[in-house]
Amino acid sequence: MYDFTKKIKVYSPASVANVVCGFDTFGFAVHDIYDELVMRLIPKREIIITNKDNYNLPTEPEKNVLGVALLALLEEVKGDIGFEIESNKLIKPGSGIGSSAASAGGVIVGANYLLGKPFTQKQLIEFAMAGEALASGSKHADNIAPCICGGFTIVRTHDPLDVISIDAPPMFVTIVHPQIEVKTSDARNMLPTEIPFKKAIQQWGNIAAMVAGLMKGDYELISRSMQDVLVEPIRQKLIPGYAEFQKIGHEEQAIGGGISGSGPSMFMLSKEVETAKRIEQRAIELYSSLGLPFHTFVTTLNKEGVRVEEM
Amino acid sequence: MYDFTKKIKVYSPASVANVVCGFDTFGFAVHDIYDELVMRLIPKREIIITNKDNYNLPTEPEKNVLGVALLALLEEVKGDIGFEIESNKLIKPGSGIGSSAASAGGVIVGANYLLGKPFTQKQLIEFAMAGEALASGSKHADNIAPCICGGFTIVRTHDPLDVISIDAPPMFVTIVHPQIEVKTSDARNMLPTEIPFKKAIQQWGNIAAMVAGLMKGDYELISRSMQDVLVEPIRQKLIPGYAEFQKIGHEEQAIGGGISGSGPSMFMLSKEVETAKRIEQRAIELYSSLGLPFHTFVTTLNKEGVRVEEM
Numbered sequence: 091m092y093d094f095t096k097k098i099k100v101y102s103p104a105s106v107a108n109v110v111c112g113f114d115t116f117g118f119a120v121h122d123i124y125d126e127l128v129m130r131l132i133p134k135r136e137i138i139i140t141n142k143d144n145y146n147l148p149t150e151p152e153k154n155v156l157g158v159a160l161l162a163l164l165e166e167v168k169g170d171i172g173f174e175i176e177s178n179k180l181i182k183p184g185s186g187i188g189s190s191a192a193s194a195g196g197v198i199v200g201a202n203y204l205l206g207k208p209f210t211q212k213q214l215i216e217f218a219m220a221g222e223a224l225a226s227g228s229k230h231a232d233n234i235a236p237c238i239c240g241g242f243t244i245v246r247t248h249d250p251l252d253v254i255s256i257d258a259p260p261m262f263v264t265i266v267h268p269q270i271e272v273k274t275s276d277a278r279n280m281l282p283t284e285i286p287f288k289k290a291i292q293q294w295g296n297i298a299a300m301v302a303g304l305m306k307g308d309y310e311l312i313s314r315s316m317q318d319v320l321v322e323p324i325r326q327k328l329i330p331g332y333a334e335f336q337k338i339g340h341e342e343q344a345i346g347g348g349i350s351g352s353g354p355s356m357f358m359l360s361k362e363v364e365t366a367k368r369i370e371q372r373a374i375e376l377y378s379s380l381g382l383p384f385h386t387f388v389t390t391l392n393k394e395g396v397r398v399e400e401m
Numbered sequence: 402m403y404d405f406t407k408k409i410k411v412y413s414p415a416s417v418a419n420v421v422c423g424f425d426t427f428g429f430a431v432h433d434i435y436d437e438l439v440m441r442l443i444p445k446r447e448i449i450i451t452n453k454d455n456y457n458l459p460t461e462p463e464k465n466v467l468g469v470a471l472l473a474l475l476e477e478v479k480g481d482i483g484f485e486i487e488s489n490k491l492i493k494p495g496s497g498i499g500s501s502a503a504s505a506g507g508v509i510v511g512a513n514y515l516l517g518k519p520f521t522q523k524q525l526i527e528f529a530m531a532g533e534a535l536a537s538g539s540k541h542a543d544n545i546a547p548c549i550c551g552g553f554t555i556v557r558t559h560d561p562l563d564v565i566s567i568d569a570p571p572m573f574v575t576i577v578h579p580q581i582e583v584k585t586s587d588a589r590n591m592l593p594t595e596i597p598f599k600k601a602i603q604q605w606g607n608i609a610a611m612v613a614g615l616m617k618g619d620y621e622l623i624s625r626s627m628q629d630v631l632v633e634p635i636r637q638k639l640i641p642g643y644a645e646f647q648k649i650g651h652e653e654q655a656i657g658g659g660i661s662g663s664g665p666s667m668f669m670l671s672k673e674v675e676t677a678k679r680i681e682q683r684a685i686e687l688y689s690s691l692g693l694p695f696h697t698f699v700t701t702l703n704k705e706g707v708r709v710e711e712m
């Protein structure tokens with residue numbers, strides 16, 4: 091029934107959640123930044139994880155994002171079946187570009203492939219959410235959904251899970267990762283439990299218009315809609331260089347950008363690759379002058395999501 | 402320069418604002434319920450209003466929605482020029498389906514037509530907003546925008562005004578107008594100034610998904626997104642029969658519906674005309690049994706907005 095000789099390589103992309111106005115709702119996947127997993131089925135109920143990177147993540151399944159996601163999936167699979175996984179994380183944990191979501195989403199799409207694709211996309215997202223919860227402390231799909239589905243996604247609700255994929259026009263993405271630690275739980279705890287009704291209306295005017303802008307391919311409208319009156323005004327304090335990076339985006343006439351997820355990475359969308367590269371260059375100068383270690387990337391939206399190759 | 406012999410007839414549609422999840426943001430215009438205006442230019446700086454209906458609205462320009470809107474427009478027009486208007490309001494004032502917006506929007510589109518269309522759509526909306534503010538006490542565009550633009554509109558922001566028209570699939574609209582008085586200012590004052598962040602996120606998940614559903618023509622998604630966790634739970638107390646009308650919609654498998662604007666009218670969207678008519682029939686039975694005077698309508702989305710005919 092199962093092919094235990096089949097070995098696959100899984101490429102699982104980084105992703106940007108929130109996307110300025112869509113807190114806990116919007117996300118998109120990117121190219122060029124991804125985790126690699128090598129996976130095969132084994133004929134025993136076991137999960138064997140080997141790390142091929144230097145992050146020293148725990149290999150006990152219950153303490154590892156990959157393992158917890160697979161344990162959730164295995165609850166729905168009968169018989170003597172398990173997984174052997176070699177994990178090569180190229181997305182740095184804690185970078186704010188969906189590193190744990192890439193682990194969880196990648197391993198689940200890989201497992202589904204090896205099992206003959208018995209699960210729906212919604213189930214895959216739910217299994218992966220269980221895994222990511224280990225790292226982030228709460229169940230969220232705003233990185234998992236774009237990682238698995240590709241492209242630009244809306245998480246309408248988490249309970250019940252309802253994920254909508256929408257079209258987006260071609261855009262270039264500049265990402266800068268200042269290497270400081272921002273704990274997702276801290277970034278979440280600093281937000282108020284009550285907010286002014288008027289600001290919520292501003293926010294949903296922007297989120298509605300942003301969906302329209304993306305689906306119409308109207309860059310001007312996307313740009314006008316990329317405003318966050320609730321979250322980034324509070325969280326920007328966590329990220330050195332936030333204001334300067336926004337100023338660079340503005341001066342280079344980027345479409346817009348802000349904090350990726352709960353940070354510390356920031357992103358900026360551009361219509362032209364030259365703009366995206368100029369923004370990267372200026373971000374390099376900025377963070378060099380701030381004396382912080384950092385990484386930068388210029389990439390594009392990834393419409394495919396997790397990709398599986400047979401080896 | 403101007404043709405003082407030209408006479409036009411203006412048909413200005415009713416509209417539904419908020420549309421459940423899009424408080425102060427969404428709106429759509431409908432067919433079959435409209436105000437009629439007959440207008441012509443006059444060679445003196447004067448606004449002459451005659452009422453052809455029985456609502457006894459004031460005819461002094463400063464006290465009349467038509468007049469205030471035209472006064473705002475005339476600030477941008479030089480010379481000895483004014484308007485003569487016969488107003489036949491078929492949309493009952495205070496019904497919650499954009500009666501004052503229809504007056505303001507209709508007279509402004511008519512005036513622009515007579516003047517040779519010198520103004521942009523955005524300017525027209527702004528002039529009309531000045532007029533509607535007289536009736537509602539605050540400047541809002543969520544009825545004006547669909548009335549003037551037609552179809553389904555998003556008001557991203559009021560300041561600066563940013564209105565986006567989006568596509569919507571064919572839908573039938575059942576409207577029931579229980580003839581009680583709901584003052585817009587009362588309906589507004591009962592809303593809290595602060596709201597739970599979590600509920601705001603639910604709301605903007607729905608509003609984002611609703612835009613996607615409308616633009617994709619995905620009736621199921623539109624239906625799932627038509628939830629309001631913030632406004633209708635509070636305002637429904639104002640409207641006798643609210644819960645029963647929602648139950649009818651649910652039982653008849655309508656797409657969804659709720660309060661139109663700040664009420665007292667309610668609306669229900671359906672995919673099939675038969676569904677819309679069954680809902681109307683059951684609403685008639687409901688309000689007959691409640692012993693309230695009421696009107697009902699079954700109509701469709703109006704993609705054209707205000708229509709002008711030369712006489």
